[in-house]
Amino acid sequence: xxxxxxxxxxxxxxxxxxxxxxxxxxxxxxxxxxxxxxxxxxxxxxxxxxxxxxxxxxxxxxxxxxxxxxxxxxxxxxxxxxxxxxxxxxxxxxxxxxxxxxxxxxxxxxxxxxxxxxxxxxxxxxxxxxxxxxxxxxxxxxxxxxxxxxxxxxxxxxxxxxxxxxxxxxxxxxxxxxxxxxxxxxxxxxxxxxxxxxxxxxxxxxxxxxxxxxxxxxxxxxxxxxxxxxxxxxxxxxxxxxxxxxxxxxxxxxxxxxxxxxxxxxxxxxxxxxxxxxxxxxxxxxxxxxxxxxxxxxxxxxxxxxxxxxxxxxxxxxxxxxxxxxxxxxxxxxxxxxxxxxxxxxxxxxxxxxxxxxxxxxxxxxxxxxxxxxxxxxxxxxxxxxxxxxxxxxxxxxxxxxxxxxxxxxxxxxxxxxxxxxxxxxxxxxxxxxxxxxxxxxxxxxxxxxxxxxxxxxxxxxxxx
Numbered sequence: 019x020x021x022x023x024x025x026x027x028x029x030x031x032x033x034x035x036x037x038x039x040x041x042x043x044x045x046x047x048x049x050x051x052x053x054x055x056x057x058x059x060x061x062x063x064x065x066x067x068x069x070x071x072x073x074x075x076x077x078x079x080x081x082x083x084x085x086x087x088x089x090x091x092x093x094x095x096x097x098x099x100x101x102x103x104x105x106x107x108x109x110x111x112x113x114x115x116x117x118x119x120x121x122x123x124x125x126x127x128x129x130x131x132x133x134x135x136x137x138x139x140x141x142x143x144x145x146x147x148x149x150x151x152x153x154x155x156x157x158x159x160x161x162x163x164x165x166x167x168x169x170x171x172x173x174x175x176x177x178x179x180x181x182x183x184x185x186x187x188x189x190x191x192x193x194x195x196x197x198x199x200x201x202x203x204x205x206x207x208x209x210x211x212x213x214x215x216x217x218x219x220x221x222x223x224x225x226x227x228x229x230x231x232x233x234x235x236x237x238x239x240x241x242x243x244x245x246x247x248x249x250x251x252x253x254x255x256x257x258x259x260x261x262x263x264x265x266x267x268x269x270x271x272x273x274x275x276x277x278x279x280x281x282x283x284x285x286x287x288x289x290x291x292x293x294x295x296x297x298x299x300x301x302x303x304x305x306x307x308x309x310x311x312x313x314x315x316x317x318x319x320x321x322x323x324x325x326x327x328x329x330x331x332x333x334x335x336x337x338x339x340x341x342x343x344x345x346x347x348x349x350x351x352x353x354x355x356x357x358x359x360x361x362x363x364x365x366x367x368x369x370x371x372x373x374x375x376x377x378x379x380x381x382x383x384x385x386x387x388x389x390x391x392x393x394x395x396x397x398x399x400x401x402x403x404x405x406x407x408x409x410x411x412x413x414x415x416x417x418x419x420x421x422x423x424x425x426x427x428x429x430x431x432x433x434x435x436x437x438x439x440x441x442x443x444x445x446x447x448x449x450x451x452x453x454x455x456x457x458x459x460x461x462x463x464x465x466x467x468x469x470x471x472x473x474x475x476x477x478x479x480x481x482x483x
Contacts (some may be wrong), residue, residue: 311326366472
């Protein structure tokens with residue numbers, strides 16, 4: 019074998035992940051709210067970017083001309099801005115505007131602890147009793163349960179446990195009913211006491227057979243109490259009306275998640291129209307001041323000119339990426355609408371199985387592009403608001419060679435269970451046989467999985483006597 023050194027020339031094509039391309043990918047996968055935050059950050063970092071004034075929207079629509087896409091952003095900026103337009107965005111001098119916002123007048127609802135503290139001030143005078151009460155309230159969780167042992171509280175205040183229990187008893191009489199309980203049984207018993215329930219078996223079931231009741235063992239409870247299953251069922255129905263988490267209707271407003279649809283699909287006549295929601299985001303433009311500094315008749319040193327050109331290049335990429343995101347999102351959603359037209363007209367039961375590859379092939383895109391375009395985004399349809407990923411549903415092969423989506427099967431299961439006799443609910447095997455009669459080949463294990471995802475109890479727990 020001959021050994022030696024040499025030079026070898028070879029031409030290859032490689033995709034280089036430039037900062038601009040990376041930025042375009044990031045913008046593509048942002049939701050509307052995330053995009054707003056991202057653009058606000060860009061406005062802070064790039065002085066060339068500025069907000070487009072809403073007052074110029076009409077003028078922009080009238081003066082807007084189609085702009086041909088270019089492969090490179092290394093351009094003659096004086097020529098580029100000669101016509102006074104930039105990718106459909108109109109620039110205007112920065113002006114200070116006062117914005118009226120209803121958010122300035124919103125007030126937060128009281129938390130559970132604040133609600134209880136107000137009642138405590140009305141129930142107990144200032145002193146050690148109120149201090150103990152404030153300590154107890156501070157250790158009540160968001161569901162309304164006391165999460166500190168009474169002996170520990172007694173040691174902390176150096177008092178008898180009975181004194182702590184007396185204060186706790188006062189708190190347990192507050193609204194919401196059942197608050198301050200130390201466990202589920204006590205929570206339910208507090209509600210029974212305030213309601214004045216007279217059924218003789220309810221209290222005993224809560225104290226001794228709560229787990230049996232949760233597991234649907236009605237017959238076992240009946241044998242233990244020496245009563246009929248019908249009497250146990252009546253007591254169970256009363257228990258179901260009690261609230262196991264009395265504090266859940268209070269909470270921190272910061273935990274609330276608001277969904278802003280990124281795309282809206284509306285029916286117009288016999289067709290559907292796709293609208294990309296970009297109204298809530300800032301409209302960007304290029305600062306006329308920095309644009310004017312690049313003109314040849316303006317005195318400007320080379321370093322300043324290079325800085326401005328770099329920032330202009332970055333600004334153009336941001337605006338270009340926003341427009342590309344809007345176009346990609348529109349095309350992807352339009353394709354989904356074509357696939358899922360039956361769903362839009364008739365509901366979830368008619369959702370078709372769909373995957374990223376099918377959409378990518380129709381649009382001539384890569385699967386990763388479709389995935390990024392649908393990530394973290396929501397769509398408002400005539401059937402409600404859904405995450406875009408919802409439409410990429412897995413499917414089950416039918417006997418006729420077609421496929422049925424998992425969501426459609428879940429809807430069928432839900433409707434079938436609603437028709438069952440309370441005394442003889444359908445088992446998973448019976449549901450499986452029902453689906454097979456409709457041409458859907460599915461295992462009993464998958465039926466059980468879908469039933470659990472729907473929050474439907476097993477047949478034994480759904481049975482009524």
